Amino acid sequence: MNSVLKCLAAILLAATTLPAQAAIRVLATTPEWAELTRDLGGDKVDVYAATSAFQDVHRVDAKPSLVSRARNADLVVAAGAELEIGWLPILLRESGNARIQPGNPGYFEADANLRLLEVPASVDRSMGDVHPLGNPHAHLDPHNVAIVAAALTTRLSTIDAGNAAYYQGRGSDFQSRWQAAIARWEQQAAPLKGVPVVVIHRDQVYLCRWLGLREVAAIEPKPGVPPSSTYLAELVTKLTAAPPRMILRNAYNDSKAADWLAERIHAPVVMLPYSVGGTPAAHDLFTLFDDTVARLMGAAK
Amino acid sequence: MIRYKAIGAYRLLALSLLALAVTPARASELSELRAELDAVKSNYQTQLSALEARVAQLEVQLAAASSAAASAAPGAPAEVPAPLAPMAPSPPSGGGGQNAFNPAVSVILGGRYAQLSGDPADYHIAGFMPAGDEVGPGPRGFTLGESELTLAANVDPYFFANLTTAITGDNSISVEEAYVKTIALPSGLSLKAGRFFSGLGYVNEIHSHAWDFVDQPLVYQAMFGGQLAQDGAQLKWVAPTDLFVELGAETGNGEQFPRTRLQGNGLNGGALLAHVGNDIGDSTSWRAGVSWLSARAEDRSFSDVTAGGDAIADAFTGDSRTWVVDGILKWSPHGNATVHSLKLQAEYLQRSEDGQLAATINQLTLAAPYRSRQSGWYLQGVYQFLPRWRVGARYDALDSGTPQIGLVDSGLLPASSFPTLAPASPSRVSLMFDWNPSEFTRLRAQYAWDDARLDNRDRQLLLQYLYSIGAHGAHKF
Secondary structure (H helix, E strand, O other), rough: OOOHHHHHHHHHHHHHHHHHHOOOEEOOOOOHHHHHHHHHHHHHHEEEEEEOOOOOOOOOOOOOOHHHHHOOOOEEEEEEOOOOOHHHHHHHHHHHHHHHHHHOEEEEEEHHHOOOOOOOOOOOOHHHOOOOOOOOOOOHHHHHHHHHHHHHHHHHHHHHHHHHHHHHHHHHHHHHHHOOOOOOOHHHHHHHHOOOOEEEOOOHHHHHHOOOOEEEEOOOOOOEEEHHHHHEEEEEEEEHHHHOOOOEEEOOOOOOHHHHHHHHHHHOOEEEOOOOOOOOOOHHHHHHHHHHHHHHHHHHH | HHHHHHHHHHHHHHHHHHHHHHHHHHHHHHHHHHHHHHHHHHHHHHHHHHHHHHHHHHHHHHHHHHHHHHHHHOOOOOOOOOOOOOOOOOEEEEEEEHHHHHOEEEEEEEEEEEEEOHHHHHOOOOOOOOOOOOOOOOOEEEEEEEEEEEEEEOOOOOOOEEEEEEOOOOOOOOEEEEEEEEEEOOOEEEEEEEEOOOOOHHHHHOOOOOOOOOOOOOOHHHHOOOOEEEEEEEEEEEOOOOOEEEEEEEEEOOOOOOOOOOOOOOOOOOEEEEEEEEOOOOOOEEEEEEEEEEEEEEEEEEEEEOOOOOOEEEEEEEEEEEEEEEEEEEEEEHHOOOOOOEEEEEEEEEEEEEEEEEEEEEEEEEEEEEEEEEEEEEEEEEEEEEOEEEEEEEEEEEOOOOOEEHHHOOOOHHHHHHHOOOOOOOOEEEEEEEEEEOOEEEEEEEEEEEEOOOOOEEEHHHEEEEEEEOOOOOOOO
């Protein structure tokens, strides 16, 4: 009897005291920002990634499992710049969670801290699914990751002020490791400067720009618009005359179009992880870039 | 485990009690000071690291720019991008002014061509009381469909507002949804008020442009005249669990079939909703639910023609209760629906009505008890077999049951006076094929064998276009 009471008391106490000590619950929309949050937050955060590297983040459903994660989140880490416009607004609205509404500390957009590329001067859907705020796939330039990391460290310290020093410590540790890694990658990838490549979607713009790869064509004629056979035929003619060194494809892209083109213009297809988990080797942010650079270098030889 | 927790909890309790009892003021002051100091420290540290990052970036860009300039041989095309300006948060777009606060505007344009073997004017669902004008395949030939105009925005930090109007081809405007919804209530609660599609079932809440077939399942047409809207309020609660659990309650004025607006000041009945959902692996997700609608109907009238050719006006007064069981399952490889995806969806609805049925024939009104139990279900699947192409199939079945009509059972009127209520089990088979050249365009062909009338199979060919302009839509699961 006594032990039953004790148990009950313990459970009650645990239930009431746990929330104060529990880790910050984070819902990250993409695997790269989920990984960054894990790296910066250590054991003070409990991160759930809404998508994997095999998903096109622009085309995701507002699944029930994500509504419940949004309901319980203390912080939403999104890419922003309208990348998640087809589903994140629904999650936020359906969650019944005031903490994570835009404008509150519990809502963080990575791209809001960055200067985005390809901000269109005018917006018209005849140009495809353009993003008025610029190209949102900004994480493939590691310098952007550094900036987001700094902003995210501040945000974690705001939300969980009690552990601010912890986040600051991890933040500066991450920055120093990251800057060293950038220097290493840039040194390794130096021969890639000026190498002509073909991409699928305009989601490798930041990578190409960082490494100085020259993007000569995109398999999607316009963002989000699949290629027609006429367009592909034109592409073959154009690229046969001036062949690229490689065709870049992300883990989540369908391989068909890239393989089809590769066969005709005799250029190798390089599958890149795009995000954490896209290849077995890319299991965190550092190995994401390790593997990306290694794969590019392998194909450029 | 529990014992360990208990000791920890006791210790915690003791500590907090001690802290509270002994030095409340000093302890809190001290921790406040410490927190402030930490905040100041962290602020500087962060700003410092942000600045470091920016400097590093600028250095890289400078290096890239100079190396690019050096490597740009004369005559070579200037493909190297210009260096970026110093990193700064991008300025908000749309220059401000009055327009900056415009709500998100989106417009759906729809239209269709129908080739029907049966005359749409005499369309009815056998065995079921008529549920309104929106039942059936609509007119023959080319028809301008509903043009849907939606305006939506956050009102303030507390509310989100949405207005969806449907402008129909016959030049009328109807308000499909006009609601405000809270976004700042605590504990997973949200309250919606105004006119909104009821959250019961699955397909009821989905706007027509997002349906997977041109028309609604037969059972929704028979039970709600298409889609059940509430002029009222809805309270929803999402449970704090990883498993999605959502409970809701609704009430409204009961404007729409199978309810009627009541005489008094009160509301007319309400609905209770429960939904659960989750993922199975990384490729499949599902949601299932049970809903219950209870309301009253007063003088819910319809006209009929007896077997003898006399006009008869019928009116039902009583309680109407509907159960809805719904389930949806979506699959795509690794959750990536770009190339292949599958959507399976089924709902079962059952309605019991209990009250009085009055019949007016030759200016004579008779009334007697009436009781019915009617049900129906559908099962549909939609498969995306190529990036822009989808096919789908749907089977609809209804069972009107055999109503207990007091006027007939007591011998006052013959059963042939109520041809609409004669027992029937209508059904329909539909096949769908659509092509989506972009996210914003859908062109669809649908063919259906519709046995709603029982005696006269309607073969329906429907061609439909849907175009979406304006703000990028976001759709519910």
